[in-house]
Amino acid sequence: MSSNKPPRLSAVEAIRGISMMGVIGIHIGAEYLANPTPNLHLVALFDIGTRFSVPIFFFISAFGLFYGQNLSAPFSYRDFLRRRCHAVVVPYLVWSLFYIVHDAWHYGTGIPPLLSWPGILFFGNAKYQLYFMVILIWFYLLMPLWRVLLRHMTRPLLGAVFIAQVAFDYWSSFDTAFNLYVYSLPEGTLLRALLFYRLNYWPLHYVFIFLLGGWLALRWSAFRTLMERQARRLYAFGVLSLALLLAWYYKLILVDGYTPLETIYTAHQLSPLGILYTACASLALFALFTHLGTDNLLGRAFQLLGKHSYFIYLAHPVAITYLLMLIYGRGHVLTAPIALGLYAATLLLTLAGAIIMRNIGDHIPIVNALTIGIWKRK
Structure with missing residues (x-):
């Protein structure tokens, strides 16, 4: 690995x-669908416009x-895995344990049998947002493969990967014969679980967007020049891809x-238009936040959100759970204004919680280590 530390990029934090x-929008949107007559435009905002959010993390x-x-420099796979274990695996296990215990208490279901815990952890089923970390761990485990691929990656080959990604994701999501086969398998069998929860742990669903991120990082100078010279085109492609996905949604x-x-469940991020939207949105947002910088209020706001995004991502289901208890406990239906208020409250509460926990962790380092994978350097 390179010994010279490259300059920090504010766009990465902002994205x-x-x-x-x-991600919060998607999960608020899922709750909003409990409304028997939801506002279709708000559903589009919560559940369609946000579809870039999970893949862009990869x-x-x-x-x-x-x-x-x-990529020609020596690479220690062991050291790489050790660092990634500290940053991702430890928080994943800690938060999984938290949600297993919390939900058992909150919903009165009791702690799951210990024999079921390996399956829960393998598939990321302790809470609905944790599967992302499982896929990320698989990407880390396959790091030598990505290094080889990126060492030989060319623009035409990347285009071929994009086509293969569209074909694979379409098969996984929309092939009727395959999905009927999965549902025909006996309940409780290992094969059914491995295939039924494939979206929770197959990195194959996101290989293109991962390789695109790595390929552009290795060509940072050329990518920066592209953003400077073709920013308007990148914005236009991002808007056009969103318009196409929304047009499909309304149709x-x-x-x-x-x-x-x-x-x-149809116009999602693994659909052909969803994959196109993810790629175009990734480039457009990178150009946008590179131009925005940090010398303004909006830029600093996104830096703050980016800094605390890990904790917010991990903790926001807690805020949603108790805010919904408050809303339903007062006899309210999740109307569009209340859903928007729920979104704002979830974001602000988890941001406040993240700041408080980070400050505690600065004095008690084990807190940061366990919750967000930041370990105090010796």
Whole structure:
């Protein structure tokens, strides 16, 4: 690895912030669908416009891993895994344990049998947002493969990976014969679990966006020049790809008669238009936040959100759970204004919690180590 530390890129931190905001939007949107007559435009905002947010995390993760690196330099796989274990595996296990215990108490279901814990942890099923960390761990475990691929990656080959990604994700998501086969398997069998939860742990669903992030990081100078010279085109592609995805969403509902729930299970990030939107949004947002910088209020706000995005991502289901208890306990239905208020309250409460916990962790380092994978340097 390179001994010279490359300059920090504010765009990476900002994208972490906006993608975390998108993840919260998806989960608020899932709760909002309990409303029997949801506002279709708000559903589009919560569940369609946010579809870049999970894949772009893999884009940014790969960018951070390969930014400033020399693939010809010596690479210690063991040291790499040790660092990633501290940063991701430890918080994953800690938060999984927290949610297993918390949900058992909160919902009165009791602690799951210990024999079921390996399956819960393997598939990331302790809470609905944790599967992302499982896929990320698989990406880390396969790091030697990504290094080989990126060492030989060319623009045409990357285009071929994009086509293969579209084909694979379409098969996994929409192939009727395959999905009927999965559902026909006996309940409780290992094969059914491995195939049914494939979205929770197969990194194959996100290989293209991960490799794109690594490929651009290794060509940072050329990527920066592209953003400087072609920023408007990148913005236009981002807006156009979103418009295409939204047009499909409205067609499914207004023309084809899909329910909002059926629509968001169709026009998702693994659909062909969803993959296109992810790629275009990644480039457009990188250009946008590179131009925005940090010398203004908006830029500093996204830096703050990015800094605390890890804790917010891990903790936001807690805020959603108790805020919904408060809303429903007062006899309210999750209308559009209340759903927007729920979103704002979730974001602000978890941001405040993240700041408080980070300050505690500065004095008690084990807190940061266990919750967000930041270990005090010796």
